[in-house]
Amino acid sequence: MIINNDYSIESKLPKVKTTIFATMSALAQSHQAINLGQGFPDFHCDSALIEHVYQAMHAGHNQYPPMTGVPVLRQAIAEKVSGLYHATYDADAEITVTAGATQAIMTSILACVHPGDEVIVIEPAYDSYIPTIELACGIPVLVGMKFKNAQFSIDWDLLASKINAKTRLILINSPHNPTGMTLTPKDFEILANLVRNTKILLISDEVYEHMVFDGQLHLSIASYPELACRSFIISSFGKTYHVTGWKIGYVLAPKALTAEFRKVHQFNVFTVNTPMQLGIANYMQDPSHHLNLPDFYQQKRDYFRRKLASSRFELLPVSGTYFQCVDYSAISDETEIQFATWLTQEIGVATIPVSAFYREQTQNKLVRFCFAKQEKTLDAALERLLTV
Ligand code: PMP
Ligand code: GLN
Numbered sequence: 001m002i003i004n005n006d007y008s009i010e011s012k013l014p015k016v017k018t019t020i021f022a023t024m025s026a027l028a029q030s031h032q033a034i035n036l037g038q039g040f041p042d043f044h045c046d047s048a049l050i051e052h053v054y055q056a057m058h059a060g061h062n063q064y065p066p067m068t069g070v071p072v073l074r075q076a077i078a079e080k081v082s083g084l085y086h087a088t089y090d091a092d093a094e095i096t097v098t099a100g101a102t103q104a105i106m107t108s109i110l111a112c113v114h115p116g117d118e119v120i121v122i123e124p125a126y127d128s129y130i131p132t133i134e135l136a137c138g139i140p141v142l143v144g145m146k147f148k149n150a151q152f153s154i155d156w157d158l159l160a161s162k163i164n165a166k167t168r169l170i171l172i173n174s175p176h177n178p179t180g181m182t183l184t185p186k187d188f189e190i191l192a193n194l195v196r197n198t199k200i201l202l203i204s205d206e207v208y209e210h211m212v213f214d215g216q217l218h219l220s221i222a223s224y225p226e227l228a229c230r231s232f233i234i235s236s237f238g239k240t241y242h243v244t245g246w247k248i249g250y251v252l253a254p255k256a257l258t259a260e261f262r263k264v265h266q267f268n269v270f271t272v273n274t275p276m277q278l279g280i281a282n283y284m285q286d287p288s289h290h291l292n293l294p295d296f297y298q299q300k301r302d303y304f305r306r307k308l309a310s311s312r313f314e315l316l317p318v319s320g321t322y323f324q325c326v327d328y329s330a331i332s333d334e335t336e337i338q339f340a341t342w343l344t345q346e347i348g349v350a351t352i353p354v355s356a357f358y359r360e361q362t363q364n365k366l367v368r369f370c371f372a373k374q375e376k377t378l379d380a381a382l383e384r385l386l387t388v
Helices: 020-030 047-058 071-085 100-112 129-135 156-162 185-195 255-268 274-283 293-308 336-347 375-385
Strands: 095-098 118-123 139-144 146-148 151-153 167-173 201-205 231-236 249-252 323-327 366-370
Touching (some): 071 274, 095 100, 100 129, 129 139, 156 185, 293 375
Parallel strands (some): 118 139
Antiparallel strands (some): 146 151, 231 249
C-alpha cells in the first residue's frame, strides 16, 4: 500500500480558527479561572424538566421522532408564540424542532443562499453567522453598529446603502449578543420600509427572547406580519430552560420557507432526540417557566452591575441577554484579546473580547461577561474584578 502523508485540504474557511468560546473556556479551565466568558448557566435546570425527560425515556420514547419534531412540542411552541406574540404558526407546516439555534441558523442559510448571493450581517455578530454564509458560497456584507456614548445601535443608513439586487438575506439578532441591546418598534419600522417591494428574506435570531429587562416586552419579528412572512425566526430551549448542553431549539417560518428549510434539515440532522422533545413539551405546559425568566435574570443583572459599579470598569447598558459588556480603558491599553487573556490568566476571571464578534480588526476596549451564574460565583468573580 502506498502511504500518502499529505492529507491537507484546501480550507473552506481559511479565516476561521477555533471559536472564541471554546478557546476562552479552555483557558479558564487551564488557569482555574472563574468562567464568565462562554455564555452558559452554572446552576442546575429545574429538576421537573429532567423528570419529564426521564419519564419519556422510561416510557420507551427512544426511537426516531418525526423529522420535523414531535407534534406535542410543535403544538406547545405554536401556543407559546400565539400567546406572547399574537402570531399564528401552523404546528405541522411552519414549525420545525432543531438541534439548537446554531443548526437552525445554518440550515436556514443553506436553504436560501445561492452562490454569489449577498447576506447582510450586522456587526458585532454571533460568531457562527459569517462562516455559515461562506459555507453556502454566499457573500457576507458587513454593517458595523454605531457605538456612541457607550451605546450600540444599528446604523440603518449604512445598512440601506448595502442593499442591492444581489441581497438575499438580512440577519438580525435581538436581544443582541454580545451588546445586550434590544431592537425598538422604530427599528422594525425602518427594516420593514427597507425590505418592502424586495425579495429579501430575514433570519431573526431570538434566542434571548425571554431575557428582556425593565418591564420591556420582547419584540419578536413574529408580531410584524409584513416581516414575519419573509422570516425564519429562531429560538433555543438551551437558553430558555438553562440546558445549553441539550442543543435543542426551533425555527418558525411560513409554509414555503419551512418546506425548503426541511429539505436541508432532513439531511443535516434529520431530527432531534426524542425524550428531550417530549420532556420539554410537557414542561412548557406551565408557561411560568419562561414567563418568570426576565425577572430571574434581571435580578442577576442588577446584582452584578451594582457590585461592578465600584470597579474601574465602565458598564454598558444591558436591556436584554445575560451578557454585560464593559469598557476597560481606565485599566489597560491592551487589545481586547490581550486584556481578556490577562484577566483570565492573572486575575482569574475569564471573559470574551468583543472584537471576536467582528471579522475585521475592531477595538473598542470592550469585553463581555456572562452573568448567568450563581450568586456565589458572581461574588467570587467580583472580588477579583474589584482589584483591577
Ligand atoms: N445565537 C446567538 C445570538 C447565541 O448567543 C447563541 C449561543 N447561545 C446561539 C445562537 C446558539 O444557540 P444554541 O446553543 O441553541 O445552538
Ligand atoms: N452563545 C454562547 C455565547 O455567546 C456560546 C455558544 C458556543 O459556545 N458556541 O457565549
